[in-house]
Amino acid sequence: MAGRAKAQACADCHGAYGVSPHPGIPDLAGQKEMYLLKELMDFKFSAGVSNLARLGERNQTQMSHQMPSLTVDDMENLAAWFANQPCPRVEASADARKPAKVARCEACHGDDGRSNVHFVPTLAGQKERYLLTQLTMFEETGRGLFPTDPGALREHPLMGPHAADLTEPEMRALASWFAGRACR
Ligand code: HEC
Ligand code: HEC
Numbered sequence: 001m002a003g004r005a006k007a008q009a010c011a012d013c014h015g016a017y018g019v020s021p022h023p024g025i026p027d028l029a030g031q032k033e034m035y036l037l038k039e040l041m042d043f044k045f046s047a048g049v050s051n052l053a054r055l056g057e058r059n060q061t062q063m064s065h066q067m068p069s070l071t072v073d074d075m076e077n078l079a080a081w082f083a084n085q086p087c088p089r090v091e092a093s094a095d096a097r098k099p100a101k102v103a104r105c106e107a108c109h110g111d112d113g114r115s116n117v118h119f120v121p122t123l124a125g126q127k128e129r130y131l132l133t134q135l136t137m138f139e140e141t142g143r144g145l146f147p148t149d150p151g152a153l154r155e156h157p158l159m160g161p162h163a164a165d166l167t168e169p170e171m172r173a174l175a176s177w178f179a180g181r182a183c184r
């Protein structure tokens with residue numbers, strides 16, 4: 001597939017087949033294709049430019065540095081390639097306690113965080129630390145605050161309101177629970 005050659009530029013951080021070796025960097029393998037494409041667009045066009053459609057904004061120093069060399073065709077090919085790689089194997093532990101707020105998340109993110117919606121990411125089996133960072137960013141911007149880290153911004157009109165009232169222990173519990181679900 002056309003994305004394969006370009007994906008070599010992503011391998012150090014996201015792994016050769018989209019399973020990241022770093023706890024703070026997300027897996028891309030098996031993620032929704034349209035979601036991956038949208039995030040790449042956000043990284044490319046959020047930096048310094050207002051997002052007219054207001055469908056979310058995203059900026060992160062390491063990722064944003066990747067974007068100038070990528071064309072829209074490259075982004076489409078990369079999204080398709082990573083979405084078609086096998087997702088990371090996670091054995092869901094049966095005795096994990098399900099946090100109370102999971103039902104709210106499943107309404108959009110699907111049962112156990114396996115999304116059935118093109119623009120909503122799968123959370124199941126994603127890196128725990130990464131999930132917590134993202135929730136923390138949505139919690140801040142959802143409450144209308146500027147990000148603590150100026151190199152990292154994430155805002156989304158659907159996610160923000162659902163993160164704004166979460167406490168830190170709740171976010172930790174949710175990140176841990178979704179990270180421990182099987183991705184398929
Ligand atoms: C220097 C390390 C680095 C490289 C190289 C890199 N990324 Fe990333 N990527 C990151 C980090 C860190 C994040 C998490 C950003 C955040 O916290 O918001 C990320 C996030 C992403 C996301 C969002 C995933 C999600 O679940 O929302 C996508 C999509 C992505 N990268 C695609 C790519 C592609 C495609 C390439 C190659 C062209 C690439 N990245 C190269 C570090 C990197
Ligand atoms: C109304 C629908 C909706 C609800 C409810 C919702 N989300 Fe989301 N969530 C989204 C959308 C849409 C995105 C993608 C945002 C974007 O495009 O940047 C997202 C993104 C995320 C991400 C980033 C994933 C990644 O790969 O970067 C995390 C983490 C997350 N949601 C966790 C949660 C949790 C935990 C809950 C429950 C407390 C929840 N969401 C409830 C719609 C929702």
